[in-house]
Amino acid sequence: MSRTAHQVELSRAVWDVLASQGIERLTIRAVAAAAGCTTGLVMHRFPNRHALLKHARQLLHERTRERADALEAEAGNPRAALRAVLAQGMALDERTAAESIVWMGFLAAAVGDEDLLTLHRTNNKAWRVRISRLVSATEPDWPEERVTTTAFALIAMVEGAAALASTDPAAYPAAVQSAMLDATLAGFGLT
Amino acid sequence: MSRTAHQVELSRAVWDVLASQGIERLTIRAVAAAAGCTTGLVMHRFPNRHALLKHARQLLHERTRERADALEAEAGNPRAALRAVLAQGMALDERTAAESIVWMGFLAAAVGDEDLLTLHRTNNKAWRVRISRLVSATEPDWPEERVTTTAFALIAMVEGAAALASTDPAAYPAAVQSAMLDATLAGFGLT
DNA sequence: TCGAAGCCGTAACAGCTGTTACGGTAACAG
DNA sequence: CTGTTACCGTAACAGCTGTTACGGCTTCGA
Numbered sequence: 203m204s205r206t207a208h209q210v211e212l213s214r215a216v217w218d219v220l221a222s223q224g225i226e227r228l229t230i231r232a233v234a235a236a237a238g239c240t241t242g243l244v245m246h247r248f249p250n251r252h253a254l255l256k257h258a259r260q261l262l263h264e265r266t267r268e269r270a271d272a273l274e275a276e277a278g279n280p281r282a283a284l285r286a287v288l289a290q291g292m293a294l295d296e297r298t299a300a301e302s303i304v305w306m307g308f309l310a311a312a313v314g315d316e317d318l319l320t321l322h323r324t325n326n327k328a329w330r331v332r333i334s335r336l337v338s339a340t341e342p343d344w345p346e347e348r349v350t351t352t353a354f355a356l357i358a359m360v361e362g363a364a365a366l367a368s369t370d371p372a373a374y375p376a377a378v379q380s381a382m383l384d385a386t387l388a389g390f391g392l393t
Numbered sequence: 394m395s396r397t398a399h400q401v402e403l404s405r406a407v408w409d410v411l412a413s414q415g416i417e418r419l420t421i422r423a424v425a426a427a428a429g430c431t432t433g434l435v436m437h438r439f440p441n442r443h444a445l446l447k448h449a450r451q452l453l454h455e456r457t458r459e460r461a462d463a464l465e466a467e468a469g470n471p472r473a474a475l476r477a478v479l480a481q482g483m484a485l486d487e488r489t490a491a492e493s494i495v496w497m498g499f500l501a502a503a504v505g506d507e508d509l510l511t512l513h514r515t516n517n518k519a520w521r522v523r524i525s526r527l528v529s530a531t532e533p534d535w536p537e538e539r540v541t542t543t544a545f546a547l548i549a550m551v552e553g554a555a556a557l558a559s560t561d562p563a564a565y566p567a568a569v570q571s572a573m574l575d576a577t578l579a580g581f582g583l584t
Numbered sequence: 585t586c587g588a589a590g591c592c593g594t595a596a597c598a599g600c601t602g603t604t605a606c607g608g609t610a611a612c613a614g
Numbered sequence: 615c616t617g618t619t620a621c622c623g624t625a626a627c628a629g630c631t632g633t634t635a636c637g638g639c640t641t642c643g644a
Contacts, residue, residue, distance in 0.1 A: 224504030225416055230602065241602090242622045251602065303504055309560060310501030313415030313494055323561045330564070348576075354565070355550055355573040355580075362553030363546075369500060370514045373521070374545070382546040385539075389546075389580030421632065432632090433592045442632065 208247045209257060212237050216258035220307040221300040228307070230254070256317055259308050262301075263325040270332065280339035284392065287336065288383060291360040293367035294376045302368035333357055340392055352390050359386050399438045400448055403428050407449035411498040412491040419498070421445070447508055450499050453492075454516045457481075461523065471530035475583065478527060479574060482551040484558035485567045493559035524548055531583055543581050550577050 203211070215237035219228050230251055234241045248254040270287050277283035293299035312318035334353040338344065344352075363382055367374035387393055394402070406428035410419050421442055425432045439445040461478050468474035484490035503509035525544040529535065535543075554573055558565035578584055 220504075222505065224506065225501050227505065229600080231600085240623050242624075245603070246622060306497070307501050307504065309556065310416050310498050312560060313411075313498065314413065314418065315415065319560065323564065326557065326561060327564065351569075351572045351576045354569065355554075355577050358553035358557055358573060359546055359550040359577070360553065361556060362549035362551065365500065365552060365556065366517065366549055369503060369510065370517060373514065373518065378542075378545065381542045382549060385542045386546050386550075386577070386580070389577070389582075391580075420630080422630085431593050433594075436633070437592060 205247065208243065210261065212244060212247060212254065213258035213261045216254065217262065217300075217304045220304045225307045225311055228255075228311075252315075252317070255308075255311065256321065259318060259321050262304065262308070263321070267328070274336075280336055281392065284333070284336040284340055285383070285387060287332070288356060288360050288387075289380070291364055292379045292383065293364045293371070293374075294379060298364070299368045299371060302364040306365055306368070330354065330357060337392070352392075356386065356390070359383070396438065399434065401452065403435060403438060403445065404449035404452045407445065408453065408491075408495045411495045416498045416502055419446075419502075443506075443508070446499075446502065447512065450509060450512050453495065453499070454512070458519070465527075471527055472583065475524070475527040475531055476574070476578060478523070479547060479551050479578075480571070482555055483570045483574065484555045484562070484565075485570060489555070490559045490562060493555040497556055497559070521545065521548060528583070543583070547577065547581070550574070 212233060215233045216228070218236045219232045223232065230241050230244050233254070234244050237244075244254065248257065269290060273286040273290060274283045277286050290298065293302040308318065309322065312322050330350075330353060333356060334350050337353045337356070338349045341349070359382070363374065363379050367379055384393070403424060406424045407419070409427045410423045414423065421432050421435050424445070425435050428435075435445065439448065460481060464477040464481060465474045468477050481489065484493040499509065500513065503513050521541075521544060524547060525541055528544045528547070529540045532540070550573070554565065554570050558570055575584070
């Protein structure tokens, strides 16, 4: 397997461990076990643990961005695109729920880690720009401040809902999350 | 110092370490250092690390509940109480920002930890009941489903905003967070 | 003043951590 | 078929982890 293919595989293993065992058990040995290899391979593909985490974090962001791009392209209009992109950020099924836990784990891991913090801030800024653009496209007449405030609130709601749903799926089933999203969009006049 | 006073002090130390160094550096030695004592004292006050974390988590919840009770009592009407209680959940100043990071850390620590998960779910349920009650008191004519959906969306927005703001204060200053809250409340017709 | 009791700092322990070094083996050019 | 190269599994290392054991010290009743 090539170097980059291994890096993708190991990043996936990082996500697996993060989602199933939590950040406290995110060790190189655990990652190697999840990837079905030894620590030797891991340390040959990454100079150290920190680089492994950064790569996994960055790759997760790229995957999310690609999926959002695809959803936007599929949607017929800005309104539908906005809803679709926001919905993919929630924990509506097992896959996105696991992803949300991974997301949370990286956020917690970023505390006191300047590199991961910078990565998070850069990614989040791109996310704000994307949602603001979609809100603006849906309501072209809104002043900029209304656009950004609305976009930020939508982002926060989705982020919070994903965190709550992934840690307590019974209390926040998919239907409830969808209702939350629809009610918020309706409240902002984006239905 | 009494046993319970020590437990409070050590819980505060847990919060300190969690907020300043992150979950990966949350060791008994780090907690002891933050509390200005040795690991001997820590292990005399708690049977093990897990019990220490559970106690710190539970105490944080109790403090939050007490503050919410006080805010409700101070507020003149349900509408003001709702806004005040929600606002205290955001990261509007340095203290609440640190608290939000601690909150996030516990959430990440709860992954794969049944005890901490149960604690979180119990606390979050109490929170949902509280916010739903305040929404219902503000709009007594709303049907139950509208009340809960609105309450859940408000909770998610505040939770998400706190997480975003505490990890990227420059992008989400207090004024922006307040605007997000007001816009959301206005969108739901709760102004 | 004396003895007892328990608090808690010190030091040790085994186990796990990230990281490094070594060596066997597969792949590949000639 | 042979020599070389690079991959990666194995094993070791020092350092840190949670936890335990010990013993000096303070405190307090008689």
